[in-house]
Amino acid sequence: MTTSNTSYARPQQSPWVGMVLFSGVLLILLGAFQVIDGLVTLFRDDIKQATADHLAIPINFTAWGWTHLILGALTVLVGIGVLRGNTFARAAAVLLAMVSTFANLVYLPVYPFWCSIVVALNIICIYAIVAHGRELRA
Template identity: 50%
Template sequence: MTETESRQTYDEPYAQPRHGQPSGWVGMVVFAGVMLLMLGGFEIIEGTVALFKDDFYLTTRQGLVIPMDFTAWGWTHILLGAIGVLTGLGILAGQMWARVVGIVIAVLSALANLMFLPAYPFWCSIVIAVDVLIIYALSVHGREVRN
C-alpha cells in the first residue's frame, strides 16, 4: 500500500459529508427541537400553576426579582411555552426561522426563570439548564438541518 492510499484510508472516517448528506450533528439539532418541545411544556405547566394556584410558590411578590403578580408571571410563562412548542416543531421540520426564534425563546426563558428563581428555585434551575442546552445545540450545530 502506498502512502497516498494509506492516508486516504486513514482520513475517510473524518471526511466531510458529501453535498446534500447530513452530518452526524443532525442529532444534536433534533435534540434541541425535542428539548424545546419539552421546555414549552414545562413553561406551560409552570404558568398554569402560577395562574390557578397562587399559594403554590413559597415567596412573597416582593421576593421576586420583578415584583409582579403571579397571574402576570403565569401568562408570561404560558406565552413563552406556547411559542417554544411551535418553534420546536419548526426546528424538527428544518426551518431556518425556527432556529433563530428557538435561540431567542431559550434566552428569554432563561431570563424569565432567573427572575422567577426565588419562587421555585429547583424547577427554575432545571429549566435554565435546558435553555442553555438548547442555545448550544442551535447556535453551534443548527445549520446541519436544512430543508
C-alpha cells in the first residue's frame, strides 16, 4: 500500500480577510441602525423637526425617512452578500457606504458624534472591501 504525501499549497490569506468579514457584519449593523432611524423619522418626525433649523439644506422628513429605510434594508442585504464573498455585493457595499457617508454628512451639524462615528465606520468598510475584498473568494 502506497501513501502519498502530496500537500496542496493553499494561497496564504492575509489578516485583512477578517477585516473584510468584519466589514460585512458592520454593514449589517449599520443598515439595521439606518432602518431604525428611518422608522423613527417616519413615525416620530416631531423628534427630527426640532433639529431641522441646524441643517444646511431643507429636508422633507417623510422622504428622508423612506430613504433611510430603503438604504438600510439594502445595506443589510449587501452586508450578507459581502459575508458570502459575492463580487456584486462588494461593489454595491462600496456604493452604499459612500451614499451613507454623504447622508450622514448632511446630519453632521445636528448629530456630530454619531455621524462622525458612522462616517468613520463607512470609510473603514470601503477601504477593507476595496483593498482586500478579492481575498474573500479564496
